[in-house]
Amino acid sequence: xxxxxxxxxxxxxxxxxxxxxxxxxxxxxxxxxxxxxxxxxxxxxxxxxxxxxxxxxxxxxxxxxxxxxxxxxxxxxxxxxxxxxxxxxxxxxxxxxxxxxxxxxxxxxxxxxxxxxxxxxxxxxxxxxxxxxxxxxxxxxxxxxxxxxxxxxxxxxxxxxxxxxxxxxxxxxxxxxxxxxxxxxxxxxxxxxxxxxxxxxxxxxxxxxxxxxxxxxxxxxxxxxxxxxxxxxxxxxxxxxxxxxxxxxxxxxxxxxxxxxxxxxxxxxxxxxxxxxxxxxxxxxxxxxxxxxxxxxxxxxxxxxxxxxxxxxxxxxxxxxxxxxxxxxxxxxxxxxxxxxxxxxxxxxxxxxxxxxxxxxxxxxxxxxxxxxxxxxxxxxxxxxxxxxxxxxxxxxxxxxxxxxxxxxxxxxxxxxxxxxxxxxxxxxxxxxxxxxxxxxxxxxxxxxxxxxxxxxxxxxxxxxxxxxxxxxxxxxxxxxxxxxxxxxxxxxxxxxxxxxxxxxxxxxxxxx
Amino acid sequence: xxxxxxxxxxxxxxxxxxxxxxxxxxxxxxxxxxxxxxxxxxxxxxxxxxxxxxxxxxxxxxxxxxxxxxxxxxxxxxxxxxxxxxxxxxxxxxxxxxxxxxxxxxxxxxxxxxxxxxxxxxxxxxxxxxxxxxxxxxxxxxxxxxxxxxxxxxxxxxxxxxxxxxxxxxxxxxxxxxxxxxxxxxxxxxxxxxxxxxxxxxxxxxxxxxxxxxxxxxxxxxxxxxxxxxxxxxxxxxxxxxxxxxxxxxxxxxxxxxxxxxxxxxxxxxxxxxxxxxxxxxxxxxxxxxxxxxxxxxxxxxxxxxxxxx
Numbered sequence: 001x002x003x004x005x006x007x008x009x010x011x012x013x014x015x016x017x018x019x020x021x022x023x024x025x026x027x028x029x030x031x032x033x034x035x036x037x038x039x040x041x042x043x044x045x046x047x048x049x050x051x052x053x054x055x056x057x058x059x060x061x062x063x064x065x066x067x068x069x070x071x072x073x074x075x076x077x078x079x080x081x082x083x084x085x086x087x088x089x090x091x092x093x094x095x096x097x098x099x100x101x102x103x104x105x106x107x108x109x110x111x112x113x114x115x116x117x118x119x120x121x122x123x124x125x126x127x128x129x130x131x132x133x134x135x136x137x138x139x140x141x142x143x144x145x146x147x148x149x150x151x152x153x154x155x156x157x158x159x160x161x162x163x164x165x166x167x168x169x170x171x172x173x174x175x176x177x178x179x180x181x182x183x184x185x186x187x188x189x190x191x192x193x194x195x196x197x198x199x200x201x202x203x204x205x206x207x208x209x210x211x212x213x214x215x216x217x218x219x220x221x222x223x224x225x226x227x228x229x230x231x232x233x234x235x236x237x238x239x240x241x242x243x244x245x246x247x248x249x250x251x252x253x254x255x256x257x258x259x260x261x262x263x264x265x266x267x268x269x270x271x272x273x274x275x276x277x278x279x280x281x282x283x284x285x286x287x288x289x290x291x292x293x294x295x296x297x298x299x300x301x302x303x304x305x306x307x308x309x310x311x312x313x314x315x316x317x318x319x320x321x322x323x324x325x326x327x328x329x330x331x332x333x334x335x336x337x338x339x340x341x342x343x344x345x346x347x348x349x350x351x352x353x354x355x356x357x358x359x360x361x362x363x364x365x366x367x368x369x370x371x372x373x374x375x376x377x378x379x380x381x382x383x384x385x386x387x388x389x390x391x392x393x394x395x396x397x398x399x400x401x402x403x404x405x406x407x408x409x410x411x412x413x414x415x416x417x418x419x420x421x422x423x424x425x426x427x428x429x430x431x432x433x434x435x436x437x438x439x440x441x442x443x444x445x446x447x448x449x450x451x452x453x454x455x456x457x458x459x460x461x462x463x464x465x466x467x468x469x470x471x472x473x474x475x476x477x478x479x480x481x482x483x484x485x486x487x488x489x490x491x492x493x494x495x496x497x498x499x500x501x502x503x504x505x506x507x508x509x510x511x512x513x
Numbered sequence: 514x515x516x517x518x519x520x521x522x523x524x525x526x527x528x529x530x531x532x533x534x535x536x537x538x539x540x541x542x543x544x545x546x547x548x549x550x551x552x553x554x555x556x557x558x559x560x561x562x563x564x565x566x567x568x569x570x571x572x573x574x575x576x577x578x579x580x581x582x583x584x585x586x587x588x589x590x591x592x593x594x595x596x597x598x599x600x601x602x603x604x605x606x607x608x609x610x611x612x613x614x615x616x617x618x619x620x621x622x623x624x625x626x627x628x629x630x631x632x633x634x635x636x637x638x639x640x641x642x643x644x645x646x647x648x649x650x651x652x653x654x655x656x657x658x659x660x661x662x663x664x665x666x667x668x669x670x671x672x673x674x675x676x677x678x679x680x681x682x683x684x685x686x687x688x689x690x691x692x693x694x695x696x697x698x699x700x701x702x703x704x705x706x707x708x709x710x711x712x713x714x715x716x717x718x719x720x721x722x723x724x725x726x727x728x729x730x731x732x733x734x735x736x737x738x739x740x741x742x743x744x745x746x747x748x749x750x751x752x753x754x755x756x757x758x759x760x761x762x763x764x765x766x767x768x769x770x771x772x773x774x775x776x777x778x779x780x781x782x783x784x785x786x787x788x789x790x791x792x793x794x795x796x797x798x799x800x801x802x803x804x805x806x807x808x809x810x811x812x813x814x815x816x817x818x819x820x821x822x823x
Contacts, residue, residue: 008542008663010695017586017617025616033601329598334566335656338593339616341565353621493587503554512567 022340022349030323030353039319040357042294043312043402044365050308052376069310071290072130074150078466080383081213082129082150083260085136085270086122088207088251095246096172097121097206099239100186102163104138106212107234107282115141116288116472117212119237119281122233123171123178124205125197127381129260134195135209135287136169136180140235144169145470146180146193150289168241176200186241201266206244207254210237210283213472214266230235232268236282260285266300283393292384293473294467300383302391303462303480305373305399306366310431310459316430319407321422322356328417333342334513343509347414348408350406357403362399370395391437393486397461400490404497405430408455411500415507429496437477444476448483455496457482460489517541517695518591518664522572523562524719532558533569534719540697540753542663545690547710547727551807555719556699560668564593576664586616591664592657597649597672602642606633606652607640611658623659632681646673654685664698665689671705683709703803717807730802739770739778742791752785753778766790784794793799 030036065210074080091097097120106113120137134148135158144156145166161167168183175195181189212235242254256272263269267285276281292301323345327333336346370391386394405426415421433456451457460482467475475481482489523536540546549554558699563574565581569729576584584590600609610624610677628637631651636644641652648672657665670682679806686709700706706713706727713730715723723730740763748766750760758772758823770778775794782789 008695010661017588021616025612028612029604030607030617032605032612034602035603106770204728326601330601331596332601334561334564334595335599335613336616338564339586339588340615341587362813401720512561 009393019345019349020117021209021219022345023352024241025339026349026353027357030357033326036279036319036323039315040060040361043315043319044361045504046315047306047308047312047362047365047398048372050311051305051373054304054307062066067092073385074130074289075132075384076149076151078151079288079290080130080150081260081290082131083267084165084209084211084287085256085272085281086124086205086207086209086259086281087254087256087272087279087281088124089244089255090202090203091123091173091206091244094174095244096170096205097123097245098168098186098241098243098256099169099208100166100168100241101138101237101239102166102237103236104140104161105236107236112232113140113235114213114215114472116286116470117235118145118287119173119235119239119283119388120208121169122207123173123289125200126205127257127259127377132197132200133287134178134180134197136171136182136192136496137209138167138169138237140212142470144182144192144366146195147470148178148195148197148289149366150287151468152195153468154180156180157190157194162467167216168224171206173200173204174244208237208239208242208279209282209287210270210281211285213236213288214284218487231261231268231484232270232284234270234284236280236284239279239281240277242277242279242464247460252404254279256281286471288471289466289468290384291471291473291475293475294479301399301480302370302386302394302464306462307326308369309398309401309462310370310434312362312365313402313405313431314427316406317409317426319424320358320427321413322419323350323354324410324413325419329419339513344505347411347501347504347508354406354410357401357408359399359403362402363396366395366398375412384456384465390464394412394462394464397486397490401458401461401493404458404493405455406488406502408493408497411504414504415500430458430493432456434459438480440478444474445479449487451477452483452492455493457484457489458493459486461486463489517577517637517698518563518666519575519578520559520563520572521574523559523569523574524571524630525558525562525567525569528725531719533562533572536572536580536716536720538714538721538724540664540666540695541712543690543693544697544711545686545698545709546714546752547694547703547706548697548714548716549703549706549803550701550722551699551717554701554716554807556701556716557668558719559716559773560593560595560697560699563666564591564595586617586660588613588662590660590662591669591772592660593666594653594657594670597646597653597666600644600649600652603640603650605638605640606644606655607637608650609652610655610659612632614659617660617739623661623663627655627658630658636724647675647678649672650682654682663693664695664697667703668699669775670698671700671702679705699758703800707799715803715806722806727799730806731799739775740791741768741770741778742766743782743785743787743788743789744788745769748785748787749782749789752781756781 011073072080072082087135098448104119118137122135124133125131132149136146138161139145142436143158145153151380168186170181172179179194180192182192183189200361215231215233258269270283272281327336409426412426416422433450434444435451463482463486518540520536520538523533525533536559550556564709592746593791614624627633631654632650633655647700671679709725712726716720753760753770758770761769763769775792779792
């Protein structure tokens, strides 16, 4: 035998095997296992399909095919409720309306009024539901308010209205500007607020109104789901000292009208009585932005068209976990670590690759689900139309939610090294709390708590439902309201993922492979 | 930089059991070094420490003077096969080599080279789920060769191979050593290494029992034992024992003598007038030499560390 003393010289050029090489290796690993690629494709598909099924079944039935079958839209394009009883007459050009309101009371003996029951005076651009307006009013529980164009609300003098302490209310129009005043005695006036109603036509409808939002009753059922029952309430406002200046029409021209469609579960028809100079106006409904809740549950929203996200997420979790546990199971992790001995690198490279491929799969899926959902419910679009920036945030955020969860799953898989345990844990950490909180299985309190502290908080990135102080509703997870703001909730998920990834790197460094 | 593996004073405990107890040896270039010892002697643990997979409590393992974890493109320094079954079953052989190549900044061409070298051509495009152990071993060899490293380290490469595979593996390792590479092969069966290894590192209970060339080991193990065939057994025993030899009766007419060379036995018996029909110097096989060396290790195996389950 010959003993060679000179060492073998490698014939392959030495390339510095850095992080870029490891990224490429992990990408090659991912794409060469059919199950992982198929898993992500299935996740994308299921998100689109469930979104479509949801959009299809929720498709509103429109009795008149010539009419858009969605709710009213306000001047800003937002969904609004515009139902009230209106005693009005035209007002052309600049002018003002003044009244004294001496009572705001529930009609009939059934309980009290909702806090946002209201009666007052309004200048409204037209009859069309959703047209521009400015109003000053007394409310049952929130004092005097100046409101305009549905979304704007300014507080005036507090306190309830009674014969002993009436409110004098006045609206003055100057061009596009409407100013609301309140007075205790009709002599000394205080401005409550000013509204600029751009493009207000010369002739508007001016008059008295009354409205009272429906009382809603949500009863949780045994196996999840809510039974929602709306019950109209009616408020009666009593006005006198009615004065309209700047118009040629006479005192006799007052005309009572139910605005915003026929009676249903949420609003009943109003009435109007006049005895000499006292006007008694009874109305139901609200002039306010539409919000989610028992009243509108079941409507098609962008969020609903992404209802399949959590199912897709389950598949993503399985892919994320097995991307690392498959290596532990077969001992392949040793080969990985031999190829790249620096311990933090493997989980880091896997995280980057997983995040990238999951995002790439999730983005078109979320976009397709939203766009197809929007197309299916045309012509009106979603019940709660959102701006394109919000839409972009929801779509990209959904893809990011999937991507970050994949990384979380991989990190947990690295720590536990067992597929079943890691999949179960991540499922229990993100999918389960989401289902428990949003399917009304748990009461609102625990639901909100779950969506604050668990990784399921990340679902908040899909939130797009409007919420307004001047509208009472169940702003709870069951109706699409998350306790944290979109990016705040997403940050909670990212925080958990960072902790898990840190633990993964720590464990890899510490233990023998 | 010398293309060697230097293992110095490795100690490692798993709880109450000692897996490595001062393991020290060097693998030299240009030869096949057999790393042999009973199961649980610490071979696999040593290899994992060399590869930076396990951390030793004490001691160092250097490849070309550096700890494994400092190597920037490790597969260019050392190629190793620890466990041929460590494959993702759904991935093809070629794709397995491809990701490994990519991790080192190597391209698909190098993958095709090693597929050729390991004779994997016909099955390279097949998923490894259906691979026989022999094919997996070949794939492992191909992976070890990817970086064209000066050091090759294989754990139990003969396990599960059919006779044809054993011959192939043996010739392949010899060829690699002939190219100047340092080749370290572990085995728990000395017979597998008999015609492959030039040098042997025999281990037991976590430390090196013998670090020697194959020729020396056989020589040492043979010692000065002499087999004697005689009809006058008791006379022979008396005479030899009187001369200071240790004599054991192995058969009705056969004695094994140690402590005296064959020539001395012949002279002594002649002088004493004891008849004998045959005197032969005992020639140990490598297997016997190994059994002799590792007897202690085997006896204590029950108490010694089993290699940690993988």
